Every structure is written in C-alpha cells, then in structure tokens.
Amino acid sequence: MTPAHGGQTGEPGEDARIVRTRADVARTAFDVLVEEGSEALTHARVAERAGYSKTTLYKHWPSRSDLAAIALEVVRDFKHPSPTGDIRADLVAELTAFRQGVLDLRLDRVLSAMAQWATVETIKQIRNEINSEGQRPIRTILAEAFEGPELDAAVSMLSGVVACPSLMFGTVPDDDVIEAAVDIVLHRARRASAHKRR
C-alpha cells in the first residue's frame, strides 16, 4: 500500500503528466465511490471511466485500498471555515460547511460507502483517519467548553445533526435546526465551562 507521490524522472514534462494523472484518477475514483458505491471501486472501473489503462493504475495504485486512499484525497481537500473565536458562530459555520459538503461532495455517501467497506482492515484505518480529521475542528472548538464524556457526546451530537438526516432520510437540516443544535449544546456548555474554571 504505497501510493505513488510523483517521483523522480529525467524526462521533462513527466512530472506534470504524473500530477495530472493523479488528479484525474483521484477525481474518477471519488466519483465511482460516491455514484456507484465501494463495490464498484475497482481498477477496471476507474480505468474505464478515467480513460487510462489498467496497467497504469496497477503500477501507481497496486491495491483497491490504494484506490480508496486516492479517492478520499478529494475529501481531505475539503475546506473548513476559519475560526473567529466566537464559539457559537464557529460551530454554526462548521455545521453549515458540513451540510454544504453533503450537497456538493456527497459526504453522506462517502460516509456510508466507507462504513460498508470498513470490514477490510486497511480501509477501516483510512476511514477512521479521514473521519477523525473531519471532526477535528468541531472537537477543537468544543474542547474549549467540554471535557471527557461530555466532549465525546457533544462531538457526536453535532456531527449527528447533519449526518443523521442525510444518511437516514436523504435530507439536510435547515439553518434554524443547525442553530438550535448549537444552542442546545452551548446552553449546557456555559454551565460546564463555569464548572471547569472553578
């Protein structure tokens, strides 16, 4: 499982070609995962859709886990909003960005596809890492007010306000639902944080 990251070459233009191949394959692998599911994410299918030979794919991404890893680079590029220091505004902005990621990148389908595929150990590791990274900003913000089991609960609860409706009903929450969720958590946080300061 060693995805190619460019590499040395004497030929001029080859680096640029490799960069372009990587970008094409990443985008196509991502599209296959989201549109057709994890079962469809094979070398044959990505080669067909991206217009590359299977040999090229096997050379740079020998295993299906490598294809999963490169597909998920698209998710890694997901831009989180910059924190302003206003905890309510920052949490609302994070959840609004997550909702936009469901609409634009179909993060809900990425989540369910990876959950289905996580019976494979290497996929599970990639999945866990991607999801930890995705939750990090919200965890960092909430860690200012919560700790221990309350922190874990609050992170899952705010993730759930976007993840649950999209996975369970194919819908996303309105602004007022996102704001209500943040206020429910922060109402408690004010007490918890006063308690923490003592």
Added chain:
Amino acid sequence: MTPAHGGQTGEPGEDARIVRTRADVARTAFDVLVEEGSEALTHARVAERAGYSKTTLYKHWPSRSDLAAIALEVVRDFKHPSPTGDIRADLVAELTAFRQGVLDLRLDRVLSAMAQWATVETIKQIRNEINSEGQRPIRTILAEAFEGPELDAAVSMLSGVVACPSLMFGTVPDDDVIEAAVDIVLHRARRASAHKRR
C-alpha cells in the same frame, strides 16, 4: 412490489410451511444485507444461502425491493424499551437499546447499506419508513419538552450519539457518554419546557 403474506390454501401444513419459508428468507436476506452489503442482496445469493430455489424466491418476492423489504422486517421486530414516564431514564434506555441493536443486529450496517441503496426510489421509501419508525419513540419522548427546529435538532443529536461513532469509527458510546448526551439535551429542555408552558 407485493410481498406474499401467507395466503389462502386448501392443503393442510402449507400455511406453516409458508410461515417458515418467510422467516428463513427474512433472516437470510437480512444476514446477506448486513454481512455482504446491498449489492449482494440478490435472488441468487439469498436462494443459495437459504437453501431455497430461485423460483420460490421470485414467486413470493418478485423484485430486489421485495427482498430489501423482507430483510428489514428483522429490524421492525426490534423491541424498544417500555417508557416509564421519567424522561431522562426513558431517553437513556432508548439510546442504550439502540447501542445494543448496533451490537446484536448491526443496525449501523443496515443504516449504511440502506443509505447506499437509496438511489433506488422504492428502496428509499422503505428506508425512510424504517428510520422514521426507529426514531419514533425518541421523538415522542422529546416532543414532551421540545417543538419545531429544537425538536428536530434534539432527535438527530441523540440519534447521532450512537449512530456517528458506529458509522464513523466502528465503536459504540460508553454509558457515561450516552448519559452526558441526554443531560446536555435535557439541560436545555428544562428551559425550553418552562418557556413552552408560559
């Protein structure tokens, strides 16, 4: 899409046989869905694992949506705890039962498999109905204290405290995380409910 529900027959013993066939097929279809994913839930695969002929399966469950519907009857049998009237205890009991359903029935895999498959309209309808039913007890309890966007937020948040860790990391929350989640919601509920009574 008309799953067979037994039916008339003159032959003694045939009703019992149909009941047994239904139960066998439901369990096998459920196992295929959970262990192998939605792509594997085909007449050929269920026939093979259950030891029935494909003809029998096609006769009673003509479409793959019918197979999905009968597989999900296993989930419909999921027993929710009886409410006691103590809102905190009832919410903790619901979430603890949901967690047990993830461990025993792999409800997390049912959820992600159905999310993947919901691009098919009939499957989406079955999925939405199953998930609405699953969330109903928690929504009923929370409706005593919340309404509008706060109610929707609270339902997703408490669902998320079990659904998010299981789908995102393959883990379930400890008792103290479940209790923290309920307390975060109820802390706000006390104010909301006082407000509602005015």
